[in-house]
Amino acid sequence: MPGHDHDLDHSHGSELSPIEARVRALESLLIEKGYVDPAALDALIERYEHQVGPHNGARVVARAWVDPAFRERLLADGTPAITELGIGGRGGEHMVVVENTPETHNLVVCTLCSCYPWPVLGLPPVWYKAPPYRARAVIDPRGVLADFGVTLPEGTRITIWDSTAETRFMVLPMRPEGTETLDEATLATLVTRDSMIGTGLPQAPR
Amino acid sequence: MSGLEAPRPFAEPWEAQIFALVVALQDAGLFSPGEWADALGAAIRPADAPERPADYAQWLAALETILGTRRIADGALIDGRRDAFLRAAHATPHGQPILLENDPGSGGER
Numbered sequence: 001m002p003g004h005d006h007d008l009d010h011s012h013g014s015e016l017s018p019i020e021a022r023v024r025a026l027e028s029l030l031i032e033k034g035y036v037d038p039a040a041l042d043a044l045i046e047r048y049e050h051q052v053g054p055h056n057g058a059r060v061v062a063r064a065w066v067d068p069a070f071r072e073r074l075l076a077d078g079t080p081a082i083t084e085l086g087i088g089g090r091g092g093e094h095m096v097v098v099e100n101t102p103e104t105h106n107l108v109v110c111t112l113c114s115c116y117p118w119p120v121l122g123l124p125p126v127w128y129k130a131p132p133y134r135a136r137a138v139i140d141p142r143g144v145l146a147d148f149g150v151t152l153p154e155g156t157r158i159t160i161w162d163s164t165a166e167t168r169f170m171v172l173p174m175r176p177e178g179t180e181t182l183d184e185a186t187l188a189t190l191v192t193r194d195s196m197i198g199t200g201l202p203q204a205p206r
Numbered sequence: 207m208s209g210l211e212a213p214r215p216f217a218e219p220w221e222a223q224i225f226a227l228v229v230a231l232q233d234a235g236l237f238s239p240g241e242w243a244d245a246l247g248a249a250i251r252p253a254d255a256p257e258r259p260a261d262y263a264q265w266l267a268a269l270e271t272i273l274g275t276r277r278i279a280d281g282a283l284i285d286g287r288r289d290a291f292l293r294a295a296h297a298t299p300h301g302q303p304i305l306l307e308n309d310p311g312s313g314g315e316r
Contacts, residue, residue: 013295013296013297013298013299013300014295014296014298014299014300014301014302014304015295016291016292016295016304017220018288019220019263019266020218020219020220021288021289021291021292021295022266022284022288023220023223023224023227023266024220024223024288024291024304025284025285025287025288025290025291026224026227026266026269026270026273026279026284026287027223027227028287028291028306029279029283029284029287030227030231030278030279033278033279035230035231035234035236035278036227036230036231036234037230040226040230040233041223041226041227041230042226044225044226044229044230045216045222045223045225045226048215048216048222048225048226049214049215049216049222053215090229090232090233090239091239093239110260112243112246112247113243113246113247113250113260114246114260115243122215123215123216123225126259126261129259129260129261130259131250131256131257131258131259134257135257164240164243165238165239165240165242165243166239166240
Protein backbone atom coordinates (compact mmCIF):
# COMPACT_ATOMS: atom_id res chain seq x y z
CA MET A 1 0.00 0.00 0.00
CA PRO A 2 1.48 3.38 -0.91
CA GLY A 3 2.65 5.51 2.00
CA HIS A 4 2.71 2.92 4.76
CA ASP A 5 1.45 5.26 7.43
CA HIS A 6 1.08 3.06 10.48
CA ASP A 7 -0.62 5.73 12.52
CA LEU A 8 -3.26 6.24 9.87
CA ASP A 9 -3.67 2.53 9.14
CA HIS A 10 -4.06 1.30 12.67
CA SER A 11 -5.38 4.16 14.76
CA HIS A 12 -8.03 5.45 12.40
CA GLY A 13 -9.10 2.49 10.30
CA SER A 14 -11.80 0.04 11.41
CA GLU A 15 -11.15 -3.57 12.23
CA LEU A 16 -13.02 -6.70 11.29
CA SER A 17 -11.94 -9.98 12.79
CA PRO A 18 -11.35 -12.77 10.24
CA ILE A 19 -14.63 -14.44 11.18
CA GLU A 20 -16.59 -11.17 11.05
CA ALA A 21 -15.22 -10.50 7.58
CA ARG A 22 -16.08 -14.02 6.43
CA VAL A 23 -19.66 -13.84 7.69
CA ARG A 24 -20.09 -10.45 6.02
CA ALA A 25 -18.70 -11.93 2.82
CA LEU A 26 -21.21 -14.79 2.87
CA GLU A 27 -24.07 -12.46 3.71
CA SER A 28 -23.25 -10.03 0.90
CA LEU A 29 -22.79 -12.83 -1.64
CA LEU A 30 -26.09 -14.50 -0.70
CA ILE A 31 -27.96 -11.19 -0.84
CA GLU A 32 -26.35 -10.37 -4.19
CA LYS A 33 -27.35 -13.74 -5.63
CA GLY A 34 -30.89 -13.31 -4.38
CA TYR A 35 -30.93 -16.24 -1.93
CA VAL A 36 -31.74 -14.11 1.10
CA ASP A 37 -33.46 -10.80 1.70
CA PRO A 38 -31.78 -8.33 4.09
CA ALA A 39 -35.13 -7.39 5.65
CA ALA A 40 -35.85 -11.06 6.38
CA LEU A 41 -32.44 -11.41 8.04
CA ASP A 42 -33.12 -8.40 10.26
CA ALA A 43 -36.54 -9.77 11.17
CA LEU A 44 -35.05 -13.14 12.12
CA ILE A 45 -32.44 -11.56 14.37
CA GLU A 46 -35.06 -9.37 16.02
CA ARG A 47 -37.29 -12.42 16.59
CA TYR A 48 -34.59 -14.57 18.18
CA GLU A 49 -32.98 -11.76 20.17
CA HIS A 50 -36.14 -10.32 21.62
CA GLN A 51 -39.26 -12.43 21.13
CA VAL A 52 -38.46 -16.11 21.32
CA GLY A 53 -37.22 -17.46 24.62
CA PRO A 54 -37.92 -19.65 27.62
CA HIS A 55 -40.75 -17.34 28.74
CA ASN A 56 -42.75 -19.08 25.98
CA GLY A 57 -42.06 -22.53 27.38
CA ALA A 58 -42.91 -21.28 30.87
CA ARG A 59 -46.38 -20.28 29.64
CA VAL A 60 -46.87 -23.79 28.25
CA VAL A 61 -45.78 -25.40 31.52
CA ALA A 62 -47.93 -23.14 33.69
CA ARG A 63 -50.96 -23.82 31.50
CA ALA A 64 -50.37 -27.56 31.79
CA TRP A 65 -50.16 -27.24 35.57
CA VAL A 66 -53.54 -25.50 35.88
CA ASP A 67 -55.48 -27.09 33.02
CA PRO A 68 -55.60 -30.91 33.06
CA ALA A 69 -57.26 -31.12 29.64
CA PHE A 70 -54.50 -28.97 28.12
CA ARG A 71 -51.86 -31.10 29.85
CA GLU A 72 -53.37 -34.20 28.30
CA ARG A 73 -53.38 -32.66 24.82
CA LEU A 74 -49.81 -31.42 25.33
CA LEU A 75 -48.48 -34.84 26.28
CA ALA A 76 -50.46 -36.59 23.55
CA ASP A 77 -49.31 -34.29 20.74
CA GLY A 78 -47.09 -31.37 21.67
CA THR A 79 -47.10 -29.19 18.59
CA PRO A 80 -50.85 -28.43 18.25
CA ALA A 81 -51.22 -27.88 22.00
CA ILE A 82 -48.33 -25.41 22.01
CA THR A 83 -49.83 -23.69 18.96
CA GLU A 84 -52.99 -23.10 21.03
CA LEU A 85 -50.93 -20.57 23.00
CA GLY A 86 -49.80 -18.85 19.80
CA ILE A 87 -46.32 -20.36 20.01
CA GLY A 88 -44.70 -22.09 17.06
CA GLY A 89 -42.31 -21.79 14.17
CA ARG A 90 -39.00 -23.18 13.01
CA GLY A 91 -37.51 -25.76 15.35
CA GLY A 92 -40.90 -26.55 16.82
CA GLU A 93 -42.59 -28.36 13.94
CA HIS A 94 -42.63 -31.65 15.81
CA MET A 95 -42.54 -31.12 19.55
CA VAL A 96 -42.65 -33.94 22.04
CA VAL A 97 -43.31 -32.97 25.65
CA VAL A 98 -42.18 -35.44 28.31
CA GLU A 99 -43.53 -35.23 31.84
CA ASN A 100 -41.50 -35.53 35.01
CA THR A 101 -43.09 -37.62 37.73
CA PRO A 102 -41.90 -38.81 41.14
CA GLU A 103 -40.76 -42.01 39.36
CA THR A 104 -39.16 -40.55 36.22
CA HIS A 105 -37.01 -37.51 35.54
CA ASN A 106 -36.45 -36.53 31.91
CA LEU A 107 -33.29 -35.02 30.47
CA VAL A 108 -32.96 -33.60 26.95
CA VAL A 109 -29.78 -33.56 24.89
CA CYS A 110 -28.77 -33.43 21.24
CA THR A 111 -25.93 -35.88 20.82
CA LEU A 112 -25.46 -35.04 17.12
CA CYS A 113 -25.13 -31.26 17.36
CA SER A 114 -27.41 -28.76 19.10
CA CYS A 115 -31.04 -29.45 18.09
CA TYR A 116 -33.26 -27.57 20.53
CA PRO A 117 -36.92 -26.49 20.65
CA TRP A 118 -36.46 -22.85 19.62
CA PRO A 119 -40.08 -21.64 19.79
CA VAL A 120 -40.46 -22.62 23.44
CA LEU A 121 -36.91 -22.22 24.77
CA GLY A 122 -35.16 -19.79 22.43
CA LEU A 123 -31.62 -20.60 21.34
CA PRO A 124 -29.60 -23.14 23.33
CA PRO A 125 -27.13 -22.13 26.03
CA VAL A 126 -23.43 -22.64 25.33
CA TRP A 127 -23.14 -25.71 27.58
CA TYR A 128 -25.93 -27.48 25.68
CA LYS A 129 -23.85 -27.24 22.50
CA ALA A 130 -20.57 -28.33 24.11
CA PRO A 131 -19.06 -31.83 23.77
CA PRO A 132 -19.02 -32.58 27.53
CA TYR A 133 -22.79 -32.19 27.90
CA ARG A 134 -23.53 -33.98 24.63
CA ALA A 135 -21.47 -36.96 25.79
CA ARG A 136 -22.06 -37.03 29.54
CA ALA A 137 -25.83 -36.56 29.47
CA VAL A 138 -26.04 -40.06 28.04
CA ILE A 139 -23.35 -41.91 29.99
CA ASP A 140 -23.57 -40.11 33.34
CA PRO A 141 -26.85 -38.22 33.66
CA ARG A 142 -26.75 -38.25 37.45
CA GLY A 143 -23.29 -36.67 37.37
CA VAL A 144 -24.53 -34.01 34.96
CA LEU A 145 -27.50 -33.26 37.21
CA ALA A 146 -25.16 -32.99 40.21
CA ASP A 147 -23.10 -30.41 38.31
CA PHE A 148 -26.29 -28.43 37.90
CA GLY A 149 -27.02 -28.77 41.60
CA VAL A 150 -29.89 -31.21 41.12
CA THR A 151 -30.11 -34.28 43.32
CA LEU A 152 -32.96 -36.66 42.68
CA PRO A 153 -34.34 -39.24 45.08
CA GLU A 154 -32.46 -42.52 44.62
CA GLY A 155 -35.46 -44.35 43.25
CA THR A 156 -36.11 -41.80 40.48
CA ARG A 157 -35.31 -43.14 37.05
CA ILE A 158 -33.69 -40.80 34.50
CA THR A 159 -34.82 -40.99 30.89
CA ILE A 160 -32.68 -39.34 28.21
CA TRP A 161 -34.30 -37.84 25.11
CA ASP A 162 -32.04 -37.23 22.12
CA SER A 163 -33.36 -34.30 20.09
CA THR A 164 -32.99 -34.40 16.33
CA ALA A 165 -33.68 -32.04 13.46
CA GLU A 166 -37.10 -33.64 13.14
CA THR A 167 -38.16 -34.12 16.77
CA ARG A 168 -37.47 -31.67 19.57
CA PHE A 169 -38.16 -32.50 23.18
CA MET A 170 -39.23 -30.32 26.07
CA VAL A 171 -39.62 -31.38 29.70
CA LEU A 172 -42.81 -30.69 31.62
CA PRO A 173 -41.43 -30.34 35.15
CA MET A 174 -43.42 -31.26 38.24
CA ARG A 175 -45.43 -28.45 39.79
CA PRO A 176 -43.66 -27.38 42.99
CA GLU A 177 -45.38 -28.10 46.27
CA GLY A 178 -47.05 -25.22 48.04
CA THR A 179 -48.26 -23.59 44.82
CA GLU A 180 -51.92 -24.63 45.03
CA THR A 181 -53.14 -21.06 45.46
CA LEU A 182 -50.97 -19.47 42.75
CA ASP A 183 -52.46 -18.34 39.47
CA GLU A 184 -51.14 -19.31 36.05
CA ALA A 185 -49.10 -16.15 35.48
CA THR A 186 -47.38 -16.48 38.86
CA LEU A 187 -46.71 -20.15 38.27
CA ALA A 188 -45.00 -19.29 34.97
CA THR A 189 -42.45 -17.19 36.88
CA LEU A 190 -41.34 -20.31 38.78
CA VAL A 191 -40.47 -22.19 35.59
CA THR A 192 -36.79 -22.03 34.68
CA ARG A 193 -35.21 -22.69 31.31
CA ASP A 194 -33.15 -25.54 32.75
CA SER A 195 -36.25 -27.15 34.26
CA MET A 196 -37.59 -27.51 30.71
CA ILE A 197 -34.33 -29.12 29.53
CA GLY A 198 -34.24 -31.37 32.58
CA THR A 199 -31.01 -29.97 34.05
CA GLY A 200 -32.94 -28.02 36.66
CA LEU A 201 -36.11 -27.93 38.70
CA PRO A 202 -38.69 -25.15 38.95
CA GLN A 203 -38.13 -22.56 41.64
CA ALA A 204 -39.94 -22.91 44.95
CA PRO A 205 -42.63 -20.30 45.62
CA ARG A 206 -41.54 -17.40 47.80
CA MET B 207 -35.48 -13.09 40.27
CA SER B 208 -36.89 -15.16 37.47
CA GLY B 209 -35.10 -18.30 36.33
CA LEU B 210 -35.97 -17.34 32.77
CA GLU B 211 -33.32 -14.72 32.39
CA ALA B 212 -31.35 -16.53 29.76
CA PRO B 213 -28.07 -15.02 28.65
CA ARG B 214 -28.24 -13.07 25.41
CA PRO B 215 -28.63 -15.52 22.55
CA PHE B 216 -25.75 -14.07 20.55
CA ALA B 217 -22.41 -13.07 22.04
CA GLU B 218 -21.49 -10.97 19.02
CA PRO B 219 -23.31 -9.54 15.99
CA TRP B 220 -21.66 -11.97 13.57
CA GLU B 221 -23.22 -14.88 15.48
CA ALA B 222 -26.66 -13.40 14.89
CA GLN B 223 -25.78 -12.84 11.23
CA ILE B 224 -24.71 -16.41 10.54
CA PHE B 225 -27.70 -17.75 12.49
CA ALA B 226 -30.10 -15.61 10.43
CA LEU B 227 -28.46 -16.66 7.15
CA VAL B 228 -28.85 -20.34 7.95
CA VAL B 229 -32.47 -20.01 9.06
CA ALA B 230 -33.38 -17.79 6.09
CA LEU B 231 -31.87 -20.30 3.67
CA GLN B 232 -33.86 -23.10 5.33
CA ASP B 233 -36.99 -20.97 5.14
CA ALA B 234 -36.24 -20.52 1.43
CA GLY B 235 -36.01 -24.29 1.06
CA LEU B 236 -32.34 -24.39 0.08
CA PHE B 237 -31.74 -27.19 2.58
CA SER B 238 -33.82 -29.08 5.12
CA PRO B 239 -33.39 -29.11 8.89
CA GLY B 240 -32.11 -32.68 8.58
CA GLU B 241 -29.48 -31.70 6.01
CA TRP B 242 -28.45 -28.83 8.26
CA ALA B 243 -28.08 -31.05 11.34
CA ASP B 244 -25.98 -33.49 9.30
CA ALA B 245 -23.73 -30.69 8.00
CA LEU B 246 -23.31 -29.20 11.48
CA GLY B 247 -22.77 -32.64 12.98
CA ALA B 248 -19.99 -33.26 10.43
CA ALA B 249 -18.41 -29.83 10.99
CA ILE B 250 -18.03 -30.42 14.73
CA ARG B 251 -16.39 -33.84 14.22
CA PRO B 252 -13.16 -33.22 12.34
CA ALA B 253 -11.32 -36.40 11.36
CA ASP B 254 -8.05 -35.21 12.89
CA ALA B 255 -9.15 -33.36 16.02
CA PRO B 256 -11.40 -33.81 19.07
CA GLU B 257 -15.11 -33.10 18.82
CA ARG B 258 -15.93 -29.40 18.94
CA PRO B 259 -18.74 -27.32 20.41
CA ALA B 260 -21.63 -26.76 17.98
CA ASP B 261 -21.01 -23.03 18.16
CA TYR B 262 -21.58 -20.35 15.55
CA ALA B 263 -18.06 -20.68 14.13
CA GLN B 264 -19.06 -24.23 13.21
CA TRP B 265 -22.33 -22.93 11.77
CA LEU B 266 -20.20 -20.83 9.44
CA ALA B 267 -18.07 -23.84 8.49
CA ALA B 268 -21.14 -26.02 7.90
CA LEU B 269 -22.84 -23.37 5.79
CA GLU B 270 -19.72 -22.91 3.66
CA THR B 271 -19.64 -26.66 3.04
CA ILE B 272 -23.26 -26.68 1.92
CA LEU B 273 -22.79 -23.63 -0.33
CA GLY B 274 -19.73 -25.24 -1.86
CA THR B 275 -21.50 -28.56 -2.46
CA ARG B 276 -24.43 -26.76 -4.06
CA ARG B 277 -22.04 -24.69 -6.20
CA ILE B 278 -23.55 -21.48 -4.85
CA ALA B 279 -20.30 -20.05 -3.51
CA ASP B 280 -16.92 -21.73 -3.40
CA GLY B 281 -14.04 -21.01 -1.06
CA ALA B 282 -12.19 -18.79 -3.53
CA LEU B 283 -15.23 -16.57 -4.10
CA ILE B 284 -15.80 -16.23 -0.34
CA ASP B 285 -12.09 -15.56 0.28
CA GLY B 286 -12.13 -12.80 -2.35
CA ARG B 287 -15.17 -11.12 -0.84
CA ARG B 288 -13.73 -11.48 2.67
CA ASP B 289 -10.53 -9.74 1.57
CA ALA B 290 -12.60 -6.95 0.05
CA PHE B 291 -14.36 -6.45 3.39
CA LEU B 292 -11.05 -6.45 5.26
CA ARG B 293 -9.69 -3.75 2.90
CA ALA B 294 -12.93 -1.78 3.21
CA ALA B 295 -12.68 -1.95 7.01
CA HIS B 296 -9.13 -0.72 6.86
CA ALA B 297 -10.19 2.26 4.73
CA THR B 298 -13.17 3.11 6.94
CA PRO B 299 -12.72 5.64 9.76
CA HIS B 300 -13.35 4.10 13.17
CA GLY B 301 -17.02 4.29 14.12
CA GLN B 302 -18.31 4.53 10.55
CA PRO B 303 -20.23 1.66 8.96
CA ILE B 304 -17.99 -0.70 7.01
CA LEU B 305 -19.36 -0.84 3.49
CA LEU B 306 -18.11 -2.93 0.62
CA GLU B 307 -18.09 0.12 -1.68
CA ASN B 308 -15.34 1.56 0.52
CA ASP B 309 -13.03 -1.22 -0.59
CA PRO B 310 -10.16 0.60 -2.33
CA GLY B 311 -9.63 -2.58 -4.37
CA SER B 312 -6.86 -5.11 -4.39
CA GLY B 313 -5.09 -3.01 -7.04
CA GLY B 314 -4.34 -0.45 -4.34
CA GLU B 315 -2.12 -2.95 -2.58
CA ARG B 316 1.40 -2.12 -3.76
